[in-house]
Amino acid sequence: MPGAREHALFVRPIEAFGQLWPKVAALGRSQPIHLAVVGAGAAGLELVMAAAHALQGAGYPPGGRVTLVTGGPPAAQNYPAGVQRRVAQALRRLQITVLPDACVGMSAGEILLAGGARLACDAPLLAVGAQPPGWLAGSGLALDEAGFVAVNSFQQSTSHAHVFASGDVASRVDAPHPRSGVYAVRAGPPLLANLRSALQGQALLPYSPPGRTLNLISCGGRYAIAAWGSLHVEGHWVWHLKDRIDRGFVARYTAI
Numbered sequence: 001m002p003g004a005r006e007h008a009l010f011v012r013p014i015e016a017f018g019q020l021w022p023k024v025a026a027l028g029r030s031q032p033i034h035l036a037v038v039g040a041g042a043a044g045l046e047l048v049m050a051a052a053h054a055l056q057g058a059g060y061p062p063g064g065r066v067t068l069v070t071g072g073p074p075a076a077q078n079y080p081a082g083v084q085r086r087v088a089q090a091l092r093r094l095q096i097t098v099l100p101d102a103c104v105g106m107s108a109g110e111i112l113l114a115g116g117a118r119l120a121c122d123a124p125l126l127a128v129g130a131q132p133p134g135w136l137a138g139s140g141l142a143l144d145e146a147g148f149v150a151v152n153s154f155q156q157s158t159s160h161a162h163v164f165a166s167g168d169v170a171s172r173v174d175a176p177h178p179r180s181g182v183y184a185v186r187a188g189p190p191l192l193a194n195l196r197s198a199l200q201g202q203a204l205l206p207y208s209p210p211g212r213t214l215n216l217i218s219c220g221g222r223y224a225i226a227a228w229g230s231l232h233v234e235g236h237w238v239w240h241l242k243d244r245i246d247r248g249f250v251a252r253y254t255a256i
């Protein structure tokens with residue numbers, strides 16, 4: 001996307017974004033700002049609703065605006081229609097403008113849309129999905145068609161037996177699944193076990209990723225939407241559930 005490197009805030013790597021966000025928040029407290037989030041998957045949605053909730057909170061001057069650029073399809077396009085409706089309502093409640101258009105370029109202070117329009121904004125935030133690191137292309141490792149590390153049921157590179165990968169950077173060629181924290185976290189312990197086995201010359205164990213996962217989308221204001229297959233609910237209690245699960249994951253994996 002032309003201009004994106006110079007003018008946008010990339011949500012990934014999250015550590016870099018974590019350092020930049022306080023500067024955006026400080027700007028938003030000093031004057032009304034216009035934020036635009038590009039990407040309407042789970043990450044973009046959580047981010048745009050958290051940002052809108054923050055800008056409407058104490059300490060921020062009135063007049064701030066938040067826009068979501070979806071890429072063309074409706075927000076939450078990978079979720080069932082019922083979840084999309086809940087997401088659309090949550091976006092409306094927060095007065096987020098939704099543009100079903102694709103971002104095709106950026107320059108200082110504006111986003112260029114595929115339809116030809118230019119959207120003025122102080123801070124474009126890019127949440128367009130996980131991208132493989134550029135250096136993988138020259139690594140010699142077998143990659144999938146999108147450039148992620150192709151791994152087998154042992155989370156082992158299909159081309160280099162001494163290389164293992166899991167999480168967003170990897171693609172299970174035998175059992176494709178979406179890229180999300182839930183899949184990344186669950187693959188961690190099997191990956192560790194297989195790394196240990198490989199070092200000790202023992203047999204590797206296959207790992208089966210779950211067929212479906214509970215998706216919990218934070219909507220700002222300690223409110224969230226839950227989706228499990230075709231079932232979906234929302235409420236403050238969903239946010240508390242997500243908070244408990246996330247904190248539990250972190251505590252569990254910190255202890256390993």
Ligand SMILES: Cc1cc2nc3c(=O)[nH]c(=O)nc-3n(C[C@H](O)[C@H](O)[C@H](O)COP(=O)(O)OP(=O)(O)OC[C@H]3O[C@@H](n4cnc5c(N)ncnc54)[C@H](O)[C@@H]3O)c2cc1C
Nearest residue numbers: 011013042043046047166167168169179180181182184216
């Ligand atoms: C705003 C947002 C909200 C999200 N919400 C959810 C959610 O609610 N539920 C969910 O399941 N998923 C969610 N996700 C997705 C989830 O965060 C990712 O799927 C998950 O973090 C992937 O884990 P990972 O360890 O593979 O990669 P990451 O968490 O991206 O970690 C990669 C790590 O590798 C490091 N690294 C990168 N390059 C190198 C290098 N060359 N050498 C050494 N280290 C390197 C990075 O610094 C980083 O520490 C969200 C993502 C975003 C951005």
